[in-house]
Amino acid sequence: MDDVDAVLTIYGDQEATGHLSFEPRTRDQVSQIVARSIASATAEPRSEYALAVIERDTNTLIGYGRLAMDPHQQRAATFGFGLRQEAWGVGYGLETVRLLLGLGFEDLGLHRIWGARSPLNEASAKTMTAAGMVQEGIIRAHIQKAGRWRDSVVHSMLDDEWKPSV
Numbered sequence: 001m002d003d004v005d006a007v008l009t010i011y012g013d014q015e016a017t018g019h020l021s022f023e024p025r026t027r028d029q030v031s032q033i034v035a036r037s038i039a040s041a042t043a044e045p046r047s048e049y050a051l052a053v054i055e056r057d058t059n060t061l062i063g064y065g066r067l068a069m070d071p072h073q074q075r076a077a078t079f080g081f082g083l084r085q086e087a088w089g090v091g092y093g094l095e096t097v098r099l100l101l102g103l104g105f106e107d108l109g110l111h112r113i114w115g116a117r118s119p120l121n122e123a124s125a126k127t128m129t130a131a132g133m134v135q136e137g138i139i140r141a142h143i144q145k146a147g148r149w150r151d152s153v154v155h156s157m158l159d160d161e162w163k164p165s166v
């Protein structure tokens, strides 16, 4: 629970959440999210990996990565990621995506991992593409935000496309 304020710098930030599916969260909402993340870590079977991104040099939480099993598909998961603004632009986004893909394919034996982004989220598009993911299509009117439906662009990777050493 000590991570709540650091997570709030992302989930509570207008710019960091600008392309995400939700409005900036309050501190209470972030507390509940962190509590649920802790609980999900010990669930059996585990269906969610809600993880902190820690900068090694400073030992501070600078972001989150989340892998959630698709309940109705075999060996598939959706993922999400985000960093606090101060940590943008130095390669941590790409490193985070690659760590999540490695967790999914190498440790969990998944077959397919996918992420959905806003059509205007160029940083996310470039980050997933740089990690080797393929842009595969559009989910129409997927997300409702600020009273309007918004499409999502889907990027994915299959297990035989994962290259651990690249």
Ligand SMILES: CC(C)(COP(=O)(O)OP(=O)(O)OC[C@H]1O[C@@H](n2cnc3c(N)ncnc32)[C@H](O)[C@@H]1OP(=O)(O)O)[C@@H](O)C(=O)NCCC(=O)NCCS
Residues within 6 Å of the ligand: 015, 016, 017, 019, 020, 080, 081, 082, 083, 084, 087, 088, 089, 090, 091, 092, 093, 094, 095, 115, 116, 117, 118, 121, 122, 123, 124, 126, 127, 130
């Ligand atoms: C998406 C996000 C994690 C990227 O993190 P980052 O650490 O800044 O990205 P990196 O430095 O690893 O760069 C990865 C690629 O994205 C590109 N990129 C990063 N920010 C960009 C921007 N604002 N506009 C265009 N391209 C951008 C980089 O140039 C790089 O591409 P390249 O390898 O072709 O040069 C970060 O912008 C973020 O947290 N955004 C808010 C949350 C979010 O949108 N999450 C994704 C939800 S789908």
